[in-house]
Amino acid sequence: MSESVQWSELRWDARGLLPVVVQDAGTREVLMVAWMNEQALRLTLETGETHFWSRSRGELWHKGLTSGNRQTLTALRVDCDGDTLLVQVEPLGPACHTGESSCFFRSLAGAG
């Protein structure tokens, strides 16, 4: 992990967003995928808790602010293209609004 990426190298999409994979730092379970704009990324780094941009609500979203299921940042990685982030967190509760620990609790019908 010697290499690092400058902010200016991040490749935000046309909406100014990056997809973000959120992984449990302990269990390594993939919890969710959400989106960050520049402000959400800065707030995540400044506060040590995940912030995202809600595309459906069109607003900044401090994960767990109302539910209490906040996520404490332990590591942040950038992919080789600079267009996707991986954040590793210690979750204070379920990541999914359904109460499941991960949003990926369903399989695809017919996919075995």
Place this chain on the structure above:
Amino acid sequence: MSESVQWSELRWDARGLLPVVVQDAGTREVLMVAWMNEQALRLTLETGETHFWSRSRGELWHKGLTSGNRQTLTALRVDCDGDTLLVQVEPLGPACHTGESSCFFRSLAGAG
């Protein structure tokens, strides 16, 4: 894992794509994020090896076809919104074109 999602419930984006998180089924390392269209998803399920849609090249992409670093599918999950996939794989080699096992081998400068 009792719940399953129908194909008709998948929420493809305006380009007909879904983001896909690829995770090593053994080590649970997050390897990469790529995109699938409907054809890539069908081919992945039919062949048991990951296929993606390359946004930069504008073409279907059988991961590892030239490098040999194919990925054998072991599980496929859909998130609560139906707009993101998680595929767990056994990788036959590094996921990243740089030779790193994961594309997320860099940190963000100043992010600690």
